[in-house]
Amino acid sequence: MKTILKTLLISLAIAASANAANHLVDQKGKTFIPHALTVAVGDTITFKNSDPFAHNAYTDDEANEFDIGMQAAGAENKVTVKAAGTFSVECAIHPNMLLEVTAK
Amino acid sequence: MLIKLGLSALLLSTAMYATEDMKKWLRPAEVPQPANNKLTPERIELGKLLYFDTRLSSSGKISCATCHHPKQGWTDLIPTSKAVGHEGAVGPRNSPVVLNTAYQNRQFWDGRVRTLEQQALGPIEADVEMNMPLDVLIPKLNKIKGYQKLFAKAYPESKGVITNDYLAKAIASFERTVVSTIAPFDKYAMGEKGALSKSAKKGFELFKGKAHCIDCHDGFNFSDGSFHNIGLNDGDLGGKELGRYLVKRRAAWYGVFKTPTLRDITKSAPYMHDGSVKTLTEATHVCGNGGRYEHNVKNKSTFMVDRKLTKSDISKITSFLKSLEGPDMKLKIPTKFPQ
Numbered sequence: 078m079k080t081i082l083k084t085l086l087i088s089l090a091i092a093a094s095a096n097a098a099n100h101l102v103d104q105k106g107k108t109f110i111p112h113a114l115t116v117a118v119g120d121t122i123t124f125k126n127s128d129p130f131a132h133n134a135y136t137d138d139e140a141n142e143f144d145i146g147m148q149a150a151g152a153e154n155k156v157t158v159k160a161a162g163t164f165s166v167e168c169a170i171h172p173n174m175l176l177e178v179t180a181k
Numbered sequence: 182m183l184i185k186l187g188l189s190a191l192l193l194s195t196a197m198y199a200t201e202d203m204k205k206w207l208r209p210a211e212v213p214q215p216a217n218n219k220l221t222p223e224r225i226e227l228g229k230l231l232y233f234d235t236r237l238s239s240s241g242k243i244s245c246a247t248c249h250h251p252k253q254g255w256t257d258l259i260p261t262s263k264a265v266g267h268e269g270a271v272g273p274r275n276s277p278v279v280l281n282t283a284y285q286n287r288q289f290w291d292g293r294v295r296t297l298e299q300q301a302l303g304p305i306e307a308d309v310e311m312n313m314p315l316d317v318l319i320p321k322l323n324k325i326k327g328y329q330k331l332f333a334k335a336y337p338e339s340k341g342v343i344t345n346d347y348l349a350k351a352i353a354s355f356e357r358t359v360v361s362t363i364a365p366f367d368k369y370a371m372g373e374k375g376a377l378s379k380s381a382k383k384g385f386e387l388f389k390g391k392a393h394c395i396d397c398h399d400g401f402n403f404s405d406g407s408f409h410n411i412g413l414n415d416g417d418l419g420g421k422e423l424g425r426y427l428v429k430r431r432a433a434w435y436g437v438f439k440t441p442t443l444r445d446i447t448k449s450a451p452y453m454h455d456g457s458v459k460t461l462t463e464a465t466h467v468c469g470n471g472g473r474y475e476h477n478v479k480n481k482s483t484f485m486v487d488r489k490l491t492k493s494d495i496s497k498i499t500s501f502l503k504s505l506e507g508p509d510m511k512l513k514i515p516t517k518f519p520q
Contacts, residue, residue, distance in 0.1 A: 144431060171405065
């Protein structure tokens with residue numbers, strides 16, 4: 078019984094993971110492209126730095142808090158959306174950069 | 182209202198003559214204003230009185246203007262506020278200029294608040310500045326009938342009852358009108374080719390090119406609002422100034438400070454957040470040639486690399502920076518205050 082339950086849970090996790098989408102957000106010209114994003118809980122967001130200098134992406138939203146740290150030119154970092162809600166993502170270096178994320 | 186804000190008709194009428202690539206250097210025609218504190222002549226005038234009124238400090242000798250004076254480039258022209266703050270208290274940082282703060286979305290050197298309304302009350306309460314607790318100041322202001330009347334006119338919903346919120350809004354309204362005037366560079370950007378010297382024109386090209394100044398000092402305010410550790414004396418070099426890292430211990434904020442405007446930069450020496458740089462020549466060298474130290478400063482900005490600027494390069498960039506100086510904005514400094 079225990080084995081069946083474990084297998085079922087793993088299968089469900091794989092299925093959920095397979096359904097999760099990845100959303101690309103480019104950091105280019107000191108702007109997040111796109112500026113706004115609607116995602117599902119469990120989806121991932123890949124932050125790509127297309128500028129020739131360092132960037133960052135973070136949110137202080139309690140349920141989805143993340144900070145990718147100093148991101149070098151050309152680098153990519155992926156984060157997972159953990160909870161539903163609307164939150165803002167900023168670049169810690171360039172606070173004029175703003176991304177609004179709506180997670181459903 | 183546009184005239185009240187000091188916006189020149191010249192700027193408005195000739196902006197259309199600027200080529201597309203030069204338009205980004207011209208000041209927007211309107212100052213950003215929050216929906217709950219739109220500019221009115223009554224609010225601006227009230228804010229101006231409060232800005233210059235020394236009764237807002239516990240000693241009765243210090244006003245906002247003491248450290249941010251219009252005749253001193255909207256700063257105090259000393260490295261830090263030694264002997265200017267309350268009873269000679271020493272401020273830890275160079276007094277930031279008020280000019281064009283309306284266009285910034287982070288205030289103070291460490292960007293700890295977003296709006297001018299949030300900023301306005303901080304220095305009043307700070308013990309090294311005006312050292313006036315708001316729970317003392319507000320009752321004091323509410324006893325001044327002249328101020329009650331002016332608040333009632335500026336903010337009718339206040340009914341003349343002064344609160345922290347209305348005080349902050351009034352001061353912020355005045356600060357929002359402190360904007361740069363038309364400098365020789367603006368005339369050049371609008372198509373007047375003779376407005377800049379040959380040296381300044383070459384300096385502008387270096388500014389955008391070899392020197393990479395534009396990487397941070399971008400746009401009409403010559404600041405993109407970004408935060409950097411430029412490798413002065415902070416962090417690993419034994420300094421105590423950790424900048425934005427003190428707001429929140431985020432790795433990217435270790436020893437970083439806000440990129441200041443370069444508008445009217447000739448009027449506000451000494452420079453940098455610690456006031457340690459005396460001249461524009463030195464500032465250009467420090468920023469353009471990799472910081473003051475060769476040491477491995479923790480979290481030093483990747484922009485701070487040696488651009489191999491020659492003395493001639495620095496001289497030309499300095500010429501260009503001087504072209505960002507406009508005439509002082511028209512302002513009648515109050516000498517009489519509400520009673």
